[in-house]
Amino acid sequence: MRLNTHRLVFLSLLIALGTSLHLVEMLLPLPLPLPGVKLGLANIVTLLALYLYGFRDGVTVALLRVFLGSLLGGTFLSPAFLLGICGAVVSTAAMALLLRHTKCFSTIGISMVGAVSHNIGQILAASLLLQSRAVLYYLPVLLLTGIPTGVFTGYILKSLMEHIEKSGALKGFTQQEN
Amino acid sequence: MSLLKHHTDMTRGDKYLLLLLLSVSFSLMFVLYGNTTIFHSKSRSTQAVVTVNGDIIRKINMPTNSRYSFAIEGSSGSFRVELDGEKIKVSEAHCAGQVCLNQGWISRAGQSIICIPEKIVIRLEGRTMLDAITQ
Numbered sequence: 001m002r003l004n005t006h007r008l009v010f011l012s013l014l015i016a017l018g019t020s021l022h023l024v025e026m027l028l029p030l031p032l033p034l035p036g037v038k039l040g041l042a043n044i045v046t047l048l049a050l051y052l053y054g055f056r057d058g059v060t061v062a063l064l065r066v067f068l069g070s071l072l073g074g075t076f077l078s079p080a081f082l083l084g085i086c087g088a089v090v091s092t093a094a095m096a097l098l099l100r101h102t103k104c105f106s107t108i109g110i111s112m113v114g115a116v117s118h119n120i121g122q123i124l125a126a127s128l129l130l131q132s133r134a135v136l137y138y139l140p141v142l143l144l145t146g147i148p149t150g151v152f153t154g155y156i157l158k159s160l161m162e163h164i165e166k167s168g169a170l171k172g173f174t175q176q177e178n
Numbered sequence: 179m180s181l182l183k184h185h186t187d188m189t190r191g192d193k194y195l196l197l198l199l200l201s202v203s204f205s206l207m208f209v210l211y212g213n214t215t216i217f218h219s220k221s222r223s224t225q226a227v228v229t230v231n232g233d234i235i236r237k238i239n240m241p242t243n244s245r246y247s248f249a250i251e252g253s254s255g256s257f258r259v260e261l262d263g264e265k266i267k268v269s270e271a272h273c274a275g276q277v278c279l280n281q282g283w284i285s286r287a288g289q290s291i292i293c294i295p296e297k298i299v300i301r302l303e304g305r306t307m308l309d310a311i312t313q
Contacts, residue, residue, distance in 0.1 A: 051184065099184075102191070103185075104185075104189055104190070104191035105185070105189060105191045105192055105195065106184070106185035106186055106187055106188055106189045106191075106192050107184065107185065107186045108186075108187075108188050108192055109188070109189065109191060109192030109195050109196075112192070112195065112196065112199070113195065116199060136210070137210050137211075139203075139206060139210070140203045140204075140206045140207040140210065140211075143199065143202070143203035143206070144200075144203050147196065147199055147200065147203075151196075158186040158187070161184075161186060162186060
């Protein structure tokens with residue numbers, strides 16, 4: 001009972017964080033004219049949810065953050081929304097797979113995989129949406145930009161996780177991995 | 179505690195993963211972009227077409243493996259056309275103006291060597307930066 005309430009509260013917090021990060025990213029302009037290149041800050045929240053609560057809750061956080069983020073940002077049910085959902089699902093699945101079945105990757109590596117798979121998922125969705133293969137030509141660019149952004153968000157999550165542990169703020173919130 | 183039982187520093191697996199992703203994206207770049215002119219500093223020619231009086235007498239696939247030459251008969255004598263890799267030129271000519279000789283090597287698609295009195299046109303076909311120009 002206690003764990004359920006804690007889990008609910010914390011997941012809601014994570015979703016709220018993810019939503020605001022999604023919105024902040026919408027406002028951040030890029031120095032280069034590359035569409036679809038984002039910092040992927042919201043992946044931090046998704047990955048943290050995966051670490052703490054597992055795949056189902058991680059996917060919940062990811063989907064709800066795209067939902068709420070696009071609702072508040074004015075892109076609800078737009079093409080960007082569909083791409084975002086697809087990217088979030090693929091990215092969460094990839095990160096969860098790595099987390100569950102391997103022990104040799106760190107936060108940074110998994111975050112990098114998350115960013116790259118998010119981009120791959122988005123491009124696949126875009127090519128399905130536009131019924132064209134031309135979008136796939138953009139794949140190398142997104143892969144190459146996904147790597148540094150993934151590493152960057154990985155480092156942010158790393159310091160976040162270390163801080164959480166040190167401050168003991170989440171003593172009652174974390175549950176055993178199942 | 180439960181969070182820090184995961185690795186947080188970069189592991190060796192991460193570095194391999196990074197290498198894998200980088201090599202995948204670079205090879206993808208070669209596959210996808212390799213045939214476009216962005217990757218070629220000049221326009222590659224794929225064929226040299228030699229026409230005399232409007233009739234195609236020879237088509238040579240470019241670039242050629244070795245340096246070789248052949249002769250064309252013209253009204254003022256024989257012409258020698260030489261090919262070397264991506265380049266082609268007229269090396270011997272007995273026409274009046276010797277314009278074709280003076281042109282030297284051509285190597286880009288779309289370039290041509292023309293001898294008007296002999297009606298000889300040597301043209302390099304291939305992928306060019308521009309496909310057509312309207313006038």
